[in-house]
Amino acid sequence: MRINRTLRLGMGALAITFAAAACGSGDAETADIAADGKLTIGIKFDQPGLGIREEDGSFSGYDVEIAKYVADKLGVPSDGITFVEAPSERREEMIVNGEVDFVVATYSITDERKAKVDFAGPYFTAGQALLVRTENTDITSVWSLNSSTKLCSVKSSTPAQNVKENYAKDTQLQEFSSYSECVEALLAGSVDVVTTDDVILAGFATQAPGELKVVGANFSLENYGIGLKKGDDGTRARINDALEEMMADGSWENAFEDSIGPLGNSELTPPTLDRY
Template sequence: MRINRSIRFGIGVMALAIVAAGCGGGEEKNASDSAASGKLTVGIKYDQPGIGQRNPDNTYSGFDVEVAKYVAGKLGVKPDGITFKESPSAQRETLIQNGEVDFIVASYSITDARKQKVDFAGPYFIAGQSLLVKADNTDITGPESLNGGKRLCSVSGSTPAQNVKDKYAKDVQLQEFDTYSACVEALRNGAVDAVTTDDIILAGYAAQFPGQLKVVGKPFTTEKYGIGLAKGDTATRGKINDAIDEMIKDGSWQKAFEATVGPSGYPLPAPPTVDRY
């Protein structure tokens, strides 16, 4: 029996596709592979003074940026080989899972829920959730004073927003925006009464608007900042953990903190211990 030429051609194409798939064409690159090429795409925040910020001249500054540069250097990538990508809180896991970034350094708290989707190196810093209010506010002194219909702003997809929902949402009107800078603007124009996130981030905003805003109350959570990367990329996670250890030991960690966060008045904390889970 004769086989139609078009059918034979189709069978041949399918066979080639199967062979190609069997030869490893579907293997995924990890962060170490990217670093070996001299290039890395790193997720950061663009709107957190002292932590991660894109400046008007399109340069980047902040403690997270310095940590990212140091880690990249230990992976063999020079600063000009780094592409920084904005990583909003609600999109961080998706950016990692889709391979749009090699790793994320963006005030990214390590939580059990997030560890189901991505891996973490670190922590490289330990912060605590607090509150930012107008400088003349005397009503709000801590989370226990968030009652009577106070309007509180945080960011969707963030740990602070979830904390408020779980513990302090009975008498609070929680408003969630895409960025903390939008929350701060709402606070300045009177649309909300307070902003909540980690104290180190709030200190940066208070310093950005001296005399207008202040951080109140003692931190009421413990937030371990980690470097997020693809789930299962244990080789790269180990290398990044080694880099964080070295950054702390050689004094670069303290130097980076003092140059970026220090001007806000936030006191130098003790460096964290890397958790090699």
């Protein structure tokens, strides 16, 4: 199985942990909503290899395949899914307001977010990195950032907060609504560097061959989970069951290879499941 060496995902040491959730009676649980054969799922529309809306209106990417598999295990076929765009700054709001049944959108599990929503998973582990123009030789790691650096990330994203709080407090941070906007600004020369998870950046780099590159060792650990309504323990347990089955039957590996694997030529070691 193939994946870009620049991702540096450390998958060989990855352990996917599923919290055992006691089945409870959540308020309007997704499992009940899914009984009519329909689900509304939030994804990203602009992340190559992860969540993309194609020109013909269809959707592709690793997160999309995760969503389809989970939905199927909840009794909802692909044609019963309505995919809606879930911008980073609106994911919790969309879940809380009932705009979506759950969110599969490179959604890092954090304590702050768990105060508002619940998570199933994680189903993937990434790490924060940097994306620069190919000719840039000044920025080689997060320690290269300084007060003259124009850094771009997304509003309400963990990468932006991580850099400002822990690495380069005086960096000129510019926050946009999407990473595709950041990448456009990077290509135009109006920002110097974009930061988010390595797997997201690698996808954008493939869209601009010879123009962009991923640099620096990873400087965070991001566990991607499926966000859903807080207190919906029954559905969370069923989604965890589906994720565990997806990894065990080879579907996880196939989805990853088909969507993100084409990014490069390095070996991926499938994660070890450790459910407790």
